[in-house]
Amino acid sequence: MGHADTETLEQHTANLAFSCREKLFSTAPELDLIITTDPVHVGYLTGYRSILQDAGPYAQAAIATRDRVALITGASDAAAALEELEDPFCIWRYGTFYVGATAGVASYADMPAPGANYADTIVSALSSFDLRGARVGLDTRDERLAHTIWRQFPQAAFQNGAPSLKRARATKLPGELVLLRHASCITDKALESIVPMIRAGVTELDIAREITSTIVQGGGIPRFVVVTSGERSSRVDAYARNKRLEDGDLLRMDIGCTVNGYCSDMARTLTVGGPSDQQAERYAALLAGEQAQIAALRPGALASDIFKIAIGAVRKGALPDYQRNHCGHGIGLHSHEFPPIAPDSNVLLEPGMVFCVETPYYELGWGGMMVEDTAIITDDGHELLTHSARELCQDRVK
Structure with a gap:
């Protein structure tokens, strides 16, 4: 809205x-x-x-x-x-x-x-x-x-x-979709807002503060603002700290807000000063998995098949042993709703369902990466609600 x-x-x-x-x-x-x-x-x-x-x-x-x-x-x-x-x-x-x-x-x-x-x-x-x-x-x-x-x-x-x-609640009414679009738009803008400030010396808390401020200015209520960098990026759902970014760091952000009770949930990963070869290759595999499952979102698709598509695409890249217990979930009044995109989720996708699709990777001692987007299942495919750039290293990041 x-x-x-x-x-x-x-x-x-x-x-x-x-x-x-x-x-x-x-x-x-x-x-x-x-x-x-x-x-x-x-x-x-x-x-x-x-x-x-x-x-x-x-x-x-x-x-x-x-x-x-x-x-x-x-x-x-x-x-x-x-x-x-x-x-x-x-x-x-x-x-x-x-x-x-x-x-x-x-x-x-x-x-x-x-x-x-x-x-x-x-x-x-x-x-x-x-x-x-x-x-x-x-x-x-x-x-x-x-x-x-x-x-x-x-x-x-x-x-x-x-x-x-x-x-x-598994499928959403048009009025619910209005609020979900609004919440996703706010979160998208919040993640875009911090790109110019990513550089060595900035703290995780600085970034979290900017994201939170942008969400509130947009009319949302911040629900979780995960900003972790360097080796800390492997810490799932951790609070931001007063840790300063360093050249070569991964920066993982997983953000959600609500608008009149309806949730957003999206994630992006950036690097400070450009990615290493290993960072770039691993992220390319994760992004390929996420994009493959987005392309497969349509009415009649089986949630467990979407999961298999994501895992298979990631494993073709630099993470051949990639494992997950889910690669996405429904979203609405909860940030995690039925149905999950999981290996045992024998649910056929229907128009009006809304999903977050994701391919995270966490390795303690190395770091973590993820990319997550939100999409509505439509009569003939899907409508993507989140549009901010997904590149690991964006032109404005110095």
């Missing part, structure tokens, strides 16, 4: 939640209602994502039918939820939090009365739905809560709701 669209981003997400609920119940005709305590699924069904989820475990839930939704959240979170959802009657609070409200926001008082605790509030919210003979999907890892719900509502027929949500 461009700058002109950012004012409507929140409204876009709220409308998208309605479409996601419609899709869920269309793909899961065996369900009349679903209950989830998974924070990602709460956001999927309601359109609201609490900043408190970033601070640590935070109890929320959502109850949804095709045409109605209820959000269960802490009392301190209710005002932020109301700003997003604009419907006080769908917000069920638990606990105590003191906040005043002027006449201009009187709708705050229209919310259902706060519940004493999380479980009781879920029961109260469920009681407002007609569960007589209802087929209810329950998506929770909280066994105590599950037993409470089963006891309180014997008139309903319960089943595991997680598979239905997993199935619905």
Whole structure:
């Protein structure tokens, strides 16, 4: 989404939640209602994502039918939820939090009365739905809560709701693709922004700071910013340090952000002062593997075959013993989603699926390299979302 669209981003997400609920119940005709305590699924069904989820475990839930939704959240979170959802009657609070409200926001008082605790509030919210003979999907890892719900509502027929949500989320709606494109575009620009600053003496933290700043300026929320150099580039998912770049270093960057909950994930590798022959040959093999699997992305392709194509292409180059347990994964509300591109992934690719494809290589004592891009499966092939240069040594790197 461009700058002109950012004012409507929140409204876009709220409308998208309605479409996601419609899709869920269309793909899961065996369900009349679903209950989830998974924070990602709460956001999927309601359109609201609490900043408190970033601070640590935070109890929320959502109850949804095709045409109605209820959000269960802490009392301190209710005002932020109301700003997003604009419907006080769908917000069920638990606990105590003191906040005043002027006449201009009187709708705050229209919310259902706060519940004493999380479980009781879920029961109260469920009681407002007609569960007589209802087929209810329950998506929770909280066994105590599950037993409470089963006891309180014997008139309903319960089943595991997680598979239905997993199935619905495997392909993305057009509105979801808008947000995924936006997140990928921001990350692409962040990685492009640091190329002119790559030189001996710059620190990993300097680079991470620039990437983070560019993501925030673009409207994203940084989620992981892996910047590792030299031998440290073999450290998978390590934080940047105050280590200065040196001539001959590999610089590996693996970056992700979110836009209204939807993720990006991409990676690039550069060298400082130009690559050695070994660096160039190994990277050429990895890039060939990544490009081969991108070329193979299309509806009807088998995920495990895409994996084999990537591994085979890398092994034809300077890494004949290359091994991986996966060469990519779905992406959406999680940075790693179903289905994986793995040797045992017997999933046929479908239009609307979104994948990150990657061919990393890590060798302790030597270094690490990776290249990772994001693509949508279309009706007749794929649409690549990430476009920044993939060369190991770019003209602007001195």
